[in-house]
Amino acid sequence: MPLLEVNNLTTYFDTPSGLIKAVDDVSFTIESGEILGLVGESGCGKSVTALSLMRLVPNPPGRIIRGEVKLNGVDLLTLSDVELRTIRGRHIAMIFQEPMTSLNPVLTIERQLTEPLELHMNMTRRQAATRAAELLDMVGIPDPEERLWGYPHQLSGGMRQRVMIAMALSCDPELLIADEATTALDVTIQAQILELMQDLTSRLNTALLIITHNLGVVARYADRVNVMYAGKIREMGTAVEIYREPKHPYTVGLLNTVPQVDGPLAERLEPIEGEIPDLANLPAGCAFQPRCRWATEQCGVDDPPLVELTPGHLAACWEHALVNRGEVVA
Amino acid sequence: MTQTALASAIQQESDGADESMLEVRNLKVYFPVLKGLILQKRVGSIKAVDDVSFKIMPGETLALVGESGSGKSTTARTILQLIRPTAGEVIVDGQDLGDLKGAQLREVRRRLGIVFQDPVGSLNPRMSAGNIVGEPIKIHRLHKDSQDFRDKVATLLETVGLNAGMASRFPHEFSGGQRQRLGVARALAARPGLIVLDEPVSALDVSIQAQIINLLQDLQQELNLAYLFIAHDLSVVRHIADRVAVMYLGKIVEITTKEELYANPTHPYTKALLSAVPVADPILDRKRQRIVLVGDIPSPMNPPPGCVFSTRCPMAIDACSSYVPELREITPGHDTACIRAPGYGDY
Numbered sequence: 001m002p003l004l005e006v007n008n009l010t011t012y013f014d015t016p017s018g019l020i021k022a023v024d025d026v027s028f029t030i031e032s033g034e035i036l037g038l039v040g041e042s043g044c045g046k047s048v049t050a051l052s053l054m055r056l057v058p059n060p061p062g063r064i065i066r067g068e069v070k071l072n073g074v075d076l077l078t079l080s081d082v083e084l085r086t087i088r089g090r091h092i093a094m095i096f097q098e099p100m101t102s103l104n105p106v107l108t109i110e111r112q113l114t115e116p117l118e119l120h121m122n123m124t125r126r127q128a129a130t131r132a133a134e135l136l137d138m139v140g141i142p143d144p145e146e147r148l149w150g151y152p153h154q155l156s157g158g159m160r161q162r163v164m165i166a167m168a169l170s171c172d173p174e175l176l177i178a179d180e181a182t183t184a185l186d187v188t189i190q191a192q193i194l195e196l197m198q199d200l201t202s203r204l205n206t207a208l209l210i211i212t213h214n215l216g217v218v219a220r221y222a223d224r225v226n227v228m229y230a231g232k233i234r235e236m237g238t239a240v241e242i243y244r245e246p247k248h249p250y251t252v253g254l255l256n257t258v259p260q261v262d263g264p265l266a267e268r269l270e271p272i273e274g275e276i277p278d279l280a281n282l283p284a285g286c287a288f289q290p291r292c293r294w295a296t297e298q299c300g301v302d303d304p305p306l307v308e309l310t311p312g313h314l315a316a317c318w319e320h321a322l323v324n325r326g327e328v329v330a
Numbered sequence: 331m332t333q334t335a336l337a338s339a340i341q342q343e344s345d346g347a348d349e350s351m352l353e354v355r356n357l358k359v360y361f362p363v364l365k366g367l368i369l370q371k372r373v374g375s376i377k378a379v380d381d382v383s384f385k386i387m388p389g390e391t392l393a394l395v396g397e398s399g400s401g402k403s404t405t406a407r408t409i410l411q412l413i414r415p416t417a418g419e420v421i422v423d424g425q426d427l428g429d430l431k432g433a434q435l436r437e438v439r440r441r442l443g444i445v446f447q448d449p450v451g452s453l454n455p456r457m458s459a460g461n462i463v464g465e466p467i468k469i470h471r472l473h474k475d476s477q478d479f480r481d482k483v484a485t486l487l488e489t490v491g492l493n494a495g496m497a498s499r500f501p502h503e504f505s506g507g508q509r510q511r512l513g514v515a516r517a518l519a520a521r522p523g524l525i526v527l528d529e530p531v532s533a534l535d536v537s538i539q540a541q542i543i544n545l546l547q548d549l550q551q552e553l554n555l556a557y558l559f560i561a562h563d564l565s566v567v568r569h570i571a572d573r574v575a576v577m578y579l580g581k582i583v584e585i586t587t588k589e590e591l592y593a594n595p596t597h598p599y600t601k602a603l604l605s606a607v608p609v610a611d612p613i614l615d616r617k618r619q620r621i622v623l624v625g626d627i628p629s630p631m632n633p634p635p636g637c638v639f640s641t642r643c644p645m646a647i648d649a650c651s652s653y654v655p656e657l658r659e660i661t662p663g664h665d666t667a668c669i670r671a672p673g674y675g676d677y
Contacts, residue, residue: 041535156626186397187563188623191606195622213536216565216608220615239612257540259565261592261607262614268547269569271540275505 001073002029003174003207004053009067011045011052014060018280022048022062024231032174035201035208037222037239039215039254043276044228046211050177054088071175090120093168097180099160103152109136110148113167120171135166139196158189162196169200176201179211194221215258219243224312227251230277230287233306237313247315247323249292255325286317294319349424350385351524351556352409357382357418359404363631376630378404380580381418388523389550391557393567393588395603396577399627402560405577406526409558410442411435423523440470443517447529449509453501459512460497463487466520486515491545507538514545524556531566543570565607568592576600579630579638582657586664596660596671598645637668645670653677 011023023045030036040046051057053069055076069076071091076084096102104112113135114128123131129148136144139162152160161181168176178197182190198221201208210222218225218239225242227235227250235248246252253272274291277283283290289299298318306316317323359379364370379401386392394402407413409420411427420427422438430438443466446452453462464483466472473479484494490511501509510530517525527546531539547570549555561567567574568588575585576599584597595601602621609615623642628634634641640650649669657665660673669677 041537158626186627187606188397188602189626191620191622192624214608215536215610216615219610219612220608222612243611244613254536255610257537258610259539259543259569260609261565261568261604262609262618263611265568269540269543271544272537273541275507276535276537 003032003072004030005068005070006053007068009049009052009069010065011048011057011062012065013062015280020279021231022279023052026233028226028233028236030175030207030209032207033205034224035210035222037218037225038209038211038228039213039218039225040228041213041276043279045231046228047179050094050179050209050211053177054092054094055084089116090171091173092175092177093171093173094177094179095164095168095181097183099157099164100152102164103160105152108149108151109163113170116167116170131170135170138200139166157185158192161185161193165197165200169204169206172204173206175207175209177209177211182217183212183214215254230279230282232287232316234288235315241313246325247309247313247320248317249294249323250288252323252325294322351388351423352386352558353421354409355383355419355421357405357408357420358416359408359413360416374631377580377633378630379408382582384575384582384585386524386556386558388556389554390573391550391559391571393559393561393571393574394577395561395564395567395574397562397627399579399630400577401580402577403528406528406558406560410444410526411439440520441523443520443522443525445513445517445525445527445530447533449506449513449533452513453509455501458497459499459501459504462512463515463519466516470520472520486519489518489549490515506534507541510534510542511545514549518549522555524558526558526560528560529562532562539566546570563607564603576603579628579633581638581667583639583668584666585657590664596664596666597668598643598670599639649677
């Protein structure tokens with residue numbers, strides 16, 4: 001049994017400009033200890049997917065219409081709020097993009113780290129404080145005993161994100177969701193934090209869901225990758241399959257449009273023409289079809305389902321047999 | 331005015347200029363650190379930009395790369411005289427901007443355009459696209475009458491790939507990529523010779539980034555523009571720059587041509603920056619040498635003695651914490667500020 005099994009998850013938002021299908025019939029699994037990447041551009045539904053897993057979608061305007069989110073076989077969407085509270089932070093933890101808005105500015109680091117330990121792990125304040133110092137040490141914060149009594153504003157952005165990781169891993173969750181956790185950081189700090197997350201999750205055998213728009217980050221760390229566009233998963237496979245043999249035109253477009261620091265230098269970047277569609281007003285058929293160079297008449301009528309092409313490699317494209325990256329890299 | 335007319339108008343002003351479009355000499359920008367609520371005392375200074383020099387030729391792109399606090403944006407703003415330098419010179423078309431005031435300064439400044447990072451925050455939501463793009467034309471009185479103004483705005487919009495009919499729309503009616511196109515059109519409006527691009531694509535989605543990069547490249551070729559391209563990572567820069575300067579804590583630590591920088595980086599910070607950017611290919615990326623720097627960027631209020639990078643440098647030796655390495659040419663056209671770099675010489 002996979003650690004997490006998501007079936008037909010569908011989350012809509014009621015907005016003045018119409019119904020927005022932010023997450024539309026999304027299914028995937030995460031195995032225990034695995035690193036899964038969820039990639040896509042703004043508005044593709046990757047963050048709403050993560051929030052839906054934890055049932056954190058603000059309602060109204062958001063509504064989880066249907067679907068199942070099974071953690072070790074238990075459907076989180078059917079639990080009561082009280083039951084769910086024993087899951088959040090304990091079994092599934094989450095790190096967000098902006099550590100300053102996730103940390104409470106008026107509480108010490110100690111209070112913020114000990115709270116989940118007291119709540120979920122039945123520790124006394126003293127035990128929790130000892131554990132909190134160990135956690136800070138684990139995430140590479142110098143002078144942990146002293147830092148405990150500091151406030152978030154006294155830390156740099158990278159250090160704050162380390163505190164967030166310490167907090168997220170404090171109750172030894174089975175799944176850690178990192179939603180653009182390093183996007184706001186400088187590149188050298190970003191590299192530090194990603195290495196730290198990879199190292200810790202593999203040591204603690206925690207599964208990691210990396211949500212990002214950065215294809216490089218996913219290539220470096222993920223075992224498997226889901227590519228989302230306009231609310232749906234359009235392709236899923238192992239990292240090597242997605243990068244070396246992409247079968248969805250959007251994946252191909254993304255890969256060819258990213259500037260690289262290494263490898264052969266193209267004369268010009270190859271953009272994906274057009275704009276990301278308005279979610280309240282999606283084109284008929286396949287949502288990517290107006291920007292797709294392989295589009296046929298059928299694509300404007302029928303939305304292609306996600307089909308398995310080779311074991312574990314799925315793509316939602318009528319023309320998948322024709323899709324390729326063009327000149328192959330190294 | 332047609333597109334070619336715009337091109338020739340810009341060309342004319344650059345004519346006869348074998349000289350650099352922009353030269354920055356020993357630029358220093360120090361910000362005072364004040365203490366006390368009422369009787370403020372100066373207790374120190376932040377050396378945001380510390381002795382920076384470079385040249386940009388017409389039609390050339392120099393990229394200024396560094397992380398937050400490296401002084402890259404302060405350098406850019408000082409060039410535009412939005413911040414007055416503490417010391418040093420900014421020379422545009424052979425004129426030192428520090429000597430100029432009022433109308434004279436305005437005239438030279440016309441030759442400098444800027445595109446900001448945030449396409450939302452840099453456009454006034456209450457102005458129509460046409461008025462935003464045309465504002466520099468009005469300020470510098472480059473139009474004959476209102477018809478001429480509208481024509482010029484229409485040409486600008488078309489130059490950046492928008493419809494002339496969009497002039498009456500407001501910023502919220504445009505997508506992120508289109509807003510950045512408006513920013514580019516505004517920067518072009520006063521017929522500049524150099525455009526400062528302050529992280530122009532980092533707020534955009536990847537599929538839109540490439541559209542803007544390609545637009546900038548096309549405009550450069552057509553109009554022989556010089557670019558100062560500011561970026562925080564080295565991947566986009568590789569596609570647009572001719573030369574690259576890497577900044578750290580207010581100083582240029584390495585400056586050379588793009589080809590040389592990516593093939594033979596010599597400063598340990600440049601190497602770390604290159605390795606920090608993951609390559610979008612799992613097989614290639616996992617084979618690459620990875621340098622993960624320890625620690626944070628030091629506070630510019632209290633920089634370390636010796637080489638500013640020495641506290642995080644995997645190559646540092648004892649001498650690094652006492653000797654301040656100046657930028658030296660180690661091979662023709664390749665300057666680096668690291669005593670450990672091969673060919674650096676005595677220290």
